[in-house]
Amino acid sequence: MPKLVNLTINHTRVTVPEGTLIVDAAKEAGINIPVFCYHPKMEPVGMCRMCLVDVARPVIDRATGQPVLEADGAPKLSFGPKLETACTTPVSEGMLVVEDSPKVTAARKDILEFLLTSHPLDCPICDKGGECPLQNLTLGYGPTESRFDFADKLHHAKRVPLGELIFLDRERCIQCGRCVRFQEKIAGDPVIGFYQRGRKLEIQTQTQPGFDSIFSGNTSDICPVGALTTADFRFGARPWEMEAHPSICAQCAVGCNIVFNTKREARSEGGMAIKRVMPRQNEAVNEIWLCDKGRFGYHYLQSGERLTRPMIRQNGELVPVSWETATDTIVERLKTGRSGLTVLAGGRLANEDLFNLKRLADAEHGKTLFYTHMGGGDLTGQVGLAPGSNLATLGKGDAVLVVASDLHEEAPIWWLRLKQAAARGASLVVLNPRATRLDDFAAISQRYHYGRVMDALAALFAGEAGQVLSQAANLVIFFGSEGLGVDGSQAVAQACANLLIRTGHTGRPNNGLVGVWSEPNAQGAWELGYRPAKNLTAELAEAHVTLVAGADPAGDDPALAETLQQSEFLVVADLFMTETAKRANVVLPALPYSEREGSFTSGERRVQRFTAALPPREKAHTEAMIAARVAARLGLKIEESLPVVFEKLAAETPAFTGLSFDRLAETHPQKPLLSREDLYYSGTAYENTAGLGCTLALTGSPAEAEPVTPELPAPVENALLAVPITRLYDRSSTLVHSSSILGQRMIGAEVWLNPQDAAERGLSAGAEIEIHLKSANWPVKVVINADVPAGAALLPRSVGIPAFELAALEI
């Protein structure tokens, strides 16, 4: 416990921990000291002088070292000669801070008058207008008139693309440096900086592409003026015209808390549309940050290519029909003697969908299969993070192991949080086959050859790193699937689980195993009993009625496409006409999560609720509803209402015991205290009023087990080793069906080679070649990267090339 310090701010007595800055102490007491450059997530720099306050300290008698007393016995206080910046001055015992005196008011007025001398005051066309700290503070404390000669106003460029995502308006910048400091200190990408000085100062970037950072959007939240705006939202809407709907980002397993800002608009034919995605504070998940994929990749939700009507196959063609006809067609099929329903579901479905589909399958003597390329989720269910976990509380004495994952690409916000944990003193151990951006912050970082991860883990545990991990007060292990298939990652997870069990790092907060899944609810699927098939092709070939939801196996793998083509009866529920849907007998339009409510379970096992941001736009239904409707026609009762479904789920699934939508909606005060009332303090992120979510309980007593290491592919002469990797801006449907906003950064069908391997084969960067993999040829573009180990050919997932585990690849 740090020492507590007592002080008075205006007339309010405050007690805060030693080291607290005056500005934060005031905030605790409900007094908002205006700031521009100060941000509670960053070190203070005292650059803008907006936070000037009058500070008095007790007078100490030099001879005795005792406080001098007034006649009435109260300690004598002495004000400093000048005002002090509340953002850089820490509190001290007996201090008196005055922030409402005429002197302070005059100082604020002067600072604002200076800031406004050359400010364009184009609030009516500024994106920030309505949620702008400069506007608010000028109204609150500024002068009503400027003494500045209007003709002397400087004019600067107003449309400076820092990259294709962020625009700079030079006239509006007040030079607070928040954006530059965020990029350097928090995002770890010092790709924007000040250029020139004084009135010539501007924000510049020199990278290619410009402002090359996957966290760039956050700068537009914390910029206290409209100087940084996103290409996506610029001139999109006025802040006060929009509604705010709490939700969860569905682009990866982190589960960042977001708000969908929506607005009715002519461009959407008078309908409501999502105008932007904003962070919503959850200090245990994403704090107040989002990655750019989460912020800009939402357009798929309102893509014009979404499925709008149910369809059934008639004479070889898919034709639109009513829901009744579609449901009838499925029910009839299920009723035929040889019924039996195989559900193949992906981790994009909500808990409620997965639960209802499972109930339907169970009732129909069917089975549920999880469509995934990564295993180990049964283990994260047993030795995952326990309630009370928060990566932000990892520090000195704690350890984190990351194995087989490029977190910066796969789960950006986890990367950011682990970087911070390392800065607080946690020992970060990274075990990967190639250099990743986490290495810079790792205490120990080791490499292994693709295919040798199990040996590498054994060696790591036996060595110095093993000591660090075993002796850590708390230990969290993140495992991914770089170069691994379902079995390979299962084996890695088992080895890691064994270490956690052996060293007593299970069943308590901040300890356990986390899977770096690529879907928002993969963990939920595992928790609800969904498991990958041992042999998916065989399962699908045998199935009588197959229902594929939230997955596109045919698009991923031509072999599966072949199998699905031959299906006896295939039902597909999806947002888009996927390769799988094209082969279906019945296609059902699913509702995107932005148009319904539900819950996802994040990789950290936090169940979080999302709400409907928009009314359902198409004649679509949730998968949960589809299951309920089919069930009803079969004479079974499955709940339709999502809160009720969740209650039922919680009652039947031990880990979810006691949870309800209401529980998920509970909140408690978080630090920094932020609110939309004083945007200047921490930016335009939303406060969390809709729920912080709940971490699932751990049930059962985990036991060590021998990992089953899958066999390596037989070496083929002259062949390279095809290695599946996961990239942030991939080609999954969420990005392919988004607008072009992230287009420039999206990957294509490409193969990454080491410079020497490329040279030996006479390949240069950008060359269009064909690779031979799994007895087929695939056109790809060559990317040369020095971090790729010799002999490896890295193939990003989701570009349509079936690389799901290590395999021989010929060029």
Next chain:
Amino acid sequence: MNTLAEKYPQDIKRILAKYPPEQKRSAIMPLLFLAQRETGQVSPEAVQEIASMLAVSTTEITSVMGFYTLFHDHPGGRYRLQVCHDLSCALNGAETFLEQLCRHLGIEEGQTTSDGLFTIEAVPCLAACDKGPVFQLQGDGEIVYYEKQTLESAKALLETLRQRAAGEVTP
């Protein structure tokens, strides 16, 4: 194109040796001086090279260049006279001095004389506030301060510089 590493291997070694390896970004300024030694400006290629040499982003290098009036990313005259026009100097007549100097050379502030010899620039405080008008001269590899200047003293200097330049063997 000659890289800095090819041209000045010894100087670079000497500069880098001054700083501990984990603080090699401290070498940004000396390396920038080196880069602009010959042509009076730092080329984008040199910026790239220094960035990779010191493992910092190019944005950081250009930020440093932008902050200091000492570094130039655009061509100027053979000599650059940078006159302080900040408050103390202004009170000491720097603005009049600057105006006279420009008029004498027949150029505006920020311009270069047609013979390519002199560029006049107005810059913020040079930390000689009690000795204004003051300017710093760049052009012979060093930076030289000229304090308490008058138009006459400046004219005399310009003449000296002119002669020095005329004496240079033009390749």
